[in-house]
Amino acid sequence: xxxxxxxxxxxxPVITPFSADLIPDAGRLVxxxxxxxxxxxxxAVFGTNSEANSMSVTEKMxxxxxxxxxxxxxxxxxxxxxxxxxxxSVELTxxxxxxxxGGVLMLPPFYYKAVSDDGLFANYAEVIERVADQRLRIYLxxxxxxxxxxxxxxxxxxxxxxxxxxxxxxxxxxxxxxNTKAMLERFQPQGFDVFAGSExxxxxxxxxxxxxxxxxxxxxxxxxxxxxxxxxxxxxxDAQQQALDRLxxxxxxxxxxxxxxxAIADFCGDAGYATVRPPLVALSRHQSSELLLALKGQSFxxxxxxxx
Amino acid sequence: xxxxxxxxxxxxPVITPFSADLIPDAGRLVxxxxxxxxxxxxxAVFGTNSEANSMSVTEKMxxxxxxxxxxxxxxxxxxxxxxxxxxxSVELTxxxxxxxxGGVLMLPPFYYKAVSDDGLFANYAEVIERVADQRLRIYLxxxxxxxxxxxxxxxxxxxxxxxxxxxxxxxxxxxxxxNTKAMLERFQPQGFDVFAGSExxxxxxxxxxxxxxxxxxxxxxxxxxxxxxxxxxxxxxDAQQQALDRLxxxxxxxxxxxxxxxAIADFCGDAGYATVRPPLVALSRHQSSELLLALKGQSFxxxxxxxx
Numbered sequence: 001x002x003x004x005x006x007x008x009x010x011x012x013p014v015i016t017p018f019s020a021d022l023i024p025d026a027g028r029l030v031x032x033x034x035x036x037x038x039x040x041x042x043x044a045v046f047g048t049n050s051e052a053n054s055m056s057v058t059e060k061m062x063x064x065x066x067x068x069x070x071x072x073x074x075x076x077x078x079x080x081x082x083x084x085x086x087x088x089s090v091e092l093t094x095x096x097x098x099x100x101x102g103g104v105l106m107l108p109p110f111y112y113k114a115v116s117d118d119g120l121f122a123n124y125a126e127v128i129e130r131v132a133d134q135r136l137r138i139y140l141x142x143x144x145x146x147x148x149x150x151x152x153x154x155x156x157x158x159x160x161x162x163x164x165x166x167x168x169x170x171x172x173x174x175x176x177x178x179n180t181k182a183m184l185e186r187f188q189p190q191g192f193d194v195f196a197g198s199e200x201x202x203x204x205x206x207x208x209x210x211x212x213x214x215x216x217x218x219x220x221x222x223x224x225x226x227x228x229x230x231x232x233x234x235x236x237x238d239a240q241q242q243a244l245d246r247l248x249x250x251x252x253x254x255x256x257x258x259x260x261x262x263a264i265a266d267f268c269g270d271a272g273y274a275t276v277r278p279p280l281v282a283l284s285r286h287q288s289s290e291l292l293l294a295l296k297g298q299s300f301x302x303x304x305x306x307x308x
Numbered sequence: 309x310x311x312x313x314x315x316x317x318x319x320x321p322v323i324t325p326f327s328a329d330l331i332p333d334a335g336r337l338v339x340x341x342x343x344x345x346x347x348x349x350x351x352a353v354f355g356t357n358s359e360a361n362s363m364s365v366t367e368k369m370x371x372x373x374x375x376x377x378x379x380x381x382x383x384x385x386x387x388x389x390x391x392x393x394x395x396x397s398v399e400l401t402x403x404x405x406x407x408x409x410g411g412v413l414m415l416p417p418f419y420y421k422a423v424s425d426d427g428l429f430a431n432y433a434e435v436i437e438r439v440a441d442q443r444l445r446i447y448l449x450x451x452x453x454x455x456x457x458x459x460x461x462x463x464x465x466x467x468x469x470x471x472x473x474x475x476x477x478x479x480x481x482x483x484x485x486x487n488t489k490a491m492l493e494r495f496q497p498q499g500f501d502v503f504a505g506s507e508x509x510x511x512x513x514x515x516x517x518x519x520x521x522x523x524x525x526x527x528x529x530x531x532x533x534x535x536x537x538x539x540x541x542x543x544x545x546d547a548q549q550q551a552l553d554r555l556x557x558x559x560x561x562x563x564x565x566x567x568x569x570x571a572i573a574d575f576c577g578d579a580g581y582a583t584v585r586p587p588l589v590a591l592s593r594h595q596s597s598e599l600l601l602a603l604k605g606q607s608f609x610x611x612x613x614x615x616x
Contacts (some may be wrong), residue, residue: 022394022434053392053419056399057364084361084392086330086585091364109587110419111361115453119587126330126586146421148456149587277394278434279417279427279457 006168006193007102007137008211010202010226011078012036012218013047015260018275024059026066028273029157031073032219032264039222040230043072044105046080046092048146048173049216049257050271054277061095074100078214082107082141086123090130103137103168105214110147117155120290124159128166137168139195144174156187164190171214173197176181184208199225199248203241206232217248219260220267250294258283259291266292312502314476315410315445316519317503318510318534319386320344320526321355323568324363324371326583332367334374340527340572341380345355347530348538351380351414354388354400356454356481357565362585365396369403382408384541386522390415390449398438411445411476413522418455425463432467436474444474448458451481451505458482461490466611468500483503488608492516507533509557511549514540525556528575558602566591567599574600 014036017028033043045067046052046060055063064079081092081104087107096104106127108120128136141158144150151170159167169192172180180201183194185208193211196202202213202225218225221244228240251259258276262283265273276282283291319330322344325336341351353375354360354368363371371386389400389412395416404412414435416428436444448467450459459478467475477500481489488509491502493516501519504510509532510521526533529552536548559567566584570591573581591599 045535056393056395059393061396085364085367087364087367088363109362111356111454112587113456114587115587119589121584122589142329146419148421204404278431279420279423281424281427281430 005075005102006211007078007139008193009040010199010212010218010222010229011042011044011195011214013044013080013214013216015219015257015264015273016050016052017273019272019276020275020279022275024055024063025272028062028270029063030067030072031071032176032273033067034070036218036222037045037072037076038224041218041222042076042283043067043077044078044080044214047105048143049219049260050080051277051280052080053258054082054280057083057092060092061297064095064099068099072211075102077101078103078105078139079106080105080141082109084109086113087124089123089127090289093127093136094131094133095188096133097133097136100135103139105139105141105171107143107147108149108151110149115149116235117158120149120151120155121158125162128163130211134165136166138166139168139193140170141307142170142172142174143197150174153182153186156183156192160187160190160192167192169193169195169211171195171197177201180205180210181208189224197208199228199244202228202244203232203237216256216260217251220251220263221247247298250291250298253294254283254287254291255280261286262288262291263295310540313383313388313410314519315350315383315447316501316604317348317350318507318520318530318537319352319503319522320530321348321352321357321522321524323356323527323572323581324360324566325581326585327580328583330583330585332363332371333580334371336578337371338375338378338380339476340581341375342378344526344530345380345384348534349526349530350384350386351375352386352388352522355413355522357527357568358388359565359585359588360388361391362588365391365400368400372403372407376407381444383410385409386411386413386447388413388415388449391418392416393421394434397435401435401444402439402441405439405441405444408443411447413447413449413479415449415451415455416457416459418457421456421467423457425460425466428457428459428463429466433470436471442473445476446474447476447501447503448478449481450478450487453482461494464491464495464500468495468498472498475502477503477519481501481506485509488513488518489516492518507536507552510536510552511540511545512552524564524568525559528559528571529555555606558599558606561602562591562599563588570596570599579604
């Protein structure tokens with residue numbers, strides 16, 4: 001296959017803005033996506049940090065339509081499309097592929113626990129067969145601490161063998177570098193692109209031959225993360241990595257999604273960005289102040305936000 | 309409220325038949341439901357053992373329509389309607405209430421882990437406010453080993469206080485009798501109906517003042533389980549309980565859902581009942597034989613199946 005068209009670099013699981021009555025807000029989403037693209041960060045819309053599973057398939061399809069209508073290029077998007085229900089995964093994946101998405105990030109079905117690799121293989125196989133589109137590129141989504149359904153090395157091997165074109169790579173959000181390393185060593189040489197699950201492992205992942213990272217804090221610190229991706233072979237790469245880690249460390253003191261939204265709301269002077277859907281809860285006023293105070297001391301990319 | 313209309317007794321999370329190409333099979337579902345009703349077992353369609361989360365909301369609404377069209381009475385149904393997405397929960401719950409369902413069994417949103425009671429309260433509150441129907445009766449669904457999102461006693465207390473009419477009870481599938489007992493003691497006196505999560509605790513639950521049980525094996529052993537519910541105050545109740553436990557023990561040696569489906573397929577001579585959707589996997593031929601052999605030795609209710 002033509003590897004030039006493969007997704008690489010830094011992607012962000014884009015936060016999903018909601019109106020006060022909890023309706024997905026396409027206008028604010030488009031604005032945030034444009035800003036991320038201007039900072040060279042691609043759009044992993046409908047990720048964990050997008051509250052994707054707190055939205056219906058229809059709500060996600062409508063948002064995707066809005067992004068495409070707003071001129072967001074498909075090849076900069078990697079929408080999350082994996083759901084518990086096979087039919088939901090198929091419907092959303094098909095929609096994403098038709099919109100020209102460069103790839104889709106696909107959770108395994110995550111309701112049943114301790115399911116077999118046979119069952120997970122059958123799930124991905126059914127999606128691929130039913131979508132039946134040569135353009136489909138699936139990035140598997142390994143986030144065992146949330147999904148509780150791991151993507152094992154044995155499953156990857158089996159899927160790659162059966163569907164070498166459709167199975168394009170993985171996002172490893174396990175936080176277990178040994179696991180990422182094993183994927184890099186075993187599968188990256190076959191053109192299976194390994195994305196680190198956060199910028200914490202961006203430099204290590206690039207040095208190991210990986211494709212980039214997909215990271216929550218890409219929502220708030222896109223410029224510097226993209227810069228490390230571009231310049232990871234420069235002498236200051238380790239210093240850059242340390243600076244990224246410091247900034248991320250601040251967000252990690254808080255519930256991540258509400259904290260990202262509080263920061264974005266503050267930096268762009270639009271409180272509407274702070275709304276979350278249940279079961280998440282927005283930061284308290286006290287938490288918000290603490291977060292914003294901590295961020296003030298950092299050389300932080302958010303001031304680049306265009307207030308429009 | 310009029311407690312006469314409350315759901316009580318034995319319910320089964322009805323298995324969902326699928327065609328060979330994995331489409332929900334309304335015809336086989338209706339047939340199985342009629343048989344369960346003839347055995348005095350109510351229909352907790354769309355439960356964990358129904359592979360409910362492996363179906364889209366639309367697929368479940370279509371099945372519900374088919375059941376109602378087939379004359380299945382709403383007051384014998386307790387459809388599962390809780391989903392990760394608030395909007396999905398609202399849509400399916402509204403549909404169930406409009407069809408006259410006696411209650412709905414509602415999982416908490418289960419993608420995010422370690423969410424707060426504030427967030428879970430907000431989720432249930434939003435569903436109740438949006439469905440906005442006086443007929444809504446919610447049975448909370450506590451199954452922490454699968455959902456990984458427990459329903460705490462503190463959350464129940466708060467929900468009951470805010471929505472004493474809509475919050476009708478709970479299914480406790482934790483398998484932790486101390487937890488069920490605490491619910492019986494604290495909340496059953498307020499008219500909050502506690503259902504045991506299987507027949508294993510049916511007798512204990514009835515002795516503690518509970519409302520019955522909702523159990524997977526109701527799909528295959530409905531008569532005897534319903535009989536214990538009817539006669540739990542009789543002298544042979546403990547012996548009945550032991551017989552139920554023996555039968556259940558056989559199924560517990562296998563993956564429960566495929567085992568239920570294999571047994572039903574065999575007893576009604578219709579292999580079509582055995583199909584499961586990914587990520588589940590049907591029993592192997594060897595497992596099936598082993599299960600059916602073990603069942604042969606039991607006084608088992610399945611022969612009551614009408615072969616039509």
